[in-house]
Amino acid sequence: MRKTPPQRILVVMTRRLGDVLLVTPLIRSIKQAWPGADLDVLVIAGTEGFLLGNPDVSQLITVPQRPGWRRHLSLVARLLRRYDLAVAALPSDRAVLYAWLAGRVRIAPLNPVKGQRWKQRLLSAWVPFDNLATHTVRMNLQLTELLGITPVGKVVVSWQADDAASLLRKLPVEWLAMPYAVLHVYPKFTYKMWHAAGWSAVAQWLAGLGMRVVLTGSSAPDEMAYVADVCRQLPASALNMAGQLSLAENACLVRRARLYIGPDTALTHMAAALGVPTVALYGPSNPVKWSPWPKDFAPDANPFRLHGTQQVGNVMLVQGAGRGDGSCVPCFEEGCERDVGSFSDCLQHLTPQKVIAAAQTLLEASPPP
Missing domain, CATH: 3.40.50.2000 (Glycogen Phosphorylase B;)
Structure with missing residues (x-):
């Protein structure tokens, strides 16, 4: 060397x-x-x-x-x-x-x-x-x-002043003074997807807390269509920003949120790194290897164990419910049909009550300023 x-x-x-x-x-x-x-x-x-x-x-x-x-x-x-x-x-x-x-x-x-x-x-x-x-x-x-150098365990999320300003121009004025939650409902691959009924129940619960809901997503046609369909099942106050924000603008949106909920996807990793209370919905993915990295977590250990719903710092990892005794979760496979376009039973059977309980725990642990 x-x-x-x-x-x-x-x-x-x-x-x-x-x-x-x-x-x-x-x-x-x-x-x-x-x-x-x-x-x-x-x-x-x-x-x-x-x-x-x-x-x-x-x-x-x-x-x-x-x-x-x-x-x-x-x-x-x-x-x-x-x-x-x-x-x-x-x-x-x-x-x-x-x-x-x-x-x-x-x-x-x-x-x-x-x-x-x-x-x-x-x-x-x-x-x-x-x-x-x-x-x-x-x-x-x-x-x-x-x-021969010192490891630094900080996941770095970057944006510029122009990104924050452009986000504010795209949001309704009344959003600036109200608490909101970000729901990222569409992962890149179907096998990481939760069900629309669950997102609807979570959004209704958040609305009951007086919290607005904003949906995020990319500009990919399939993703925008799915997010729009989910949004139609949510309270009328829900805001669909899928396809309207850059990655940096999404970062600015998420960092102001009271809560973020999403599947195993890049935006969930970003939310965790920003220190936002983050509920991560995991099914077949290996959480030891691919969990979100909580803000300020030391790099001398893995944040999460292989099995079970668990909280580390600002992240609550909610693991799906498998077949029978649940021992198949996580299976490390790409869906129950071993294809990225197939669904995972563990996520399809994950109840909104379990996700809501996780979200409530995080909200109670991080009261608004």
Whole structure:
């Protein structure tokens, strides 16, 4: 490993939006260790939203999910040994190859199994990758051990003053003086979805507390249609902002909320990081690996256990109800039909009463200012 501080650093994260958010503690750790270094981040195009405005990042490099050969050649020319240090936060072939191209010193996590020796030869050092029993934030931060720097367990959510101002222009004036809850009803994949009847019951309960409800979502046509359908089943005062807000504007909306409720999705991770009382609805997903990271949680342990509804800090993780004795939850599978477009019984059988009880506990623990 280098004995002199690196001046140019590249972090590679070539997965989804939520993964990009969960690599920000590693980015913060590196930047705090070497504040004078230029730190660039390479991500898949469309996943960079959480890094826009991040003060730790000098430059964002985006690459298409499936780049053509011309784009590959252009990227090679841009990366080739331009960095003193390249950190791949994934064990994937693609991430490791990008790090190898870019860095004079190269580190990554690797699966310690047969067939990975070629990656070991490309790296200066590596740590064993644990995809089951180590939270993603902690897995990323294990790379700090190779660098000899202090891990920082802060998930960084960024926005700019213009984002807050533009959000206020989009909200009805009366919302500025009223408490509200954010409901994020649509995950990217069906197997993480709760049922519309549950969202309706929760919204009715919140309305009974004198709290407004706002729905969030992306501009994807299927998502907007689903959110609109759910909104029609909610109290008339509910506000549908799906497709109307940028990621940074969503952050500004969520950070002002009294409560956030959502499934295993990027916005739920964001709400937890912002310190908002967060109810996270989990079914087949492994909470040890993929739970939201509570605000100010120390990086020396996993926040959540594998089984059961549980609270850590500002996050209440509500686990779905499985078949029979419930021992199938979490199954780590993509729905009961083993397809991302299939439903998960554990979430379809999750009662609104259980979600309301979790929300009430969080609200009582964090009274309004």
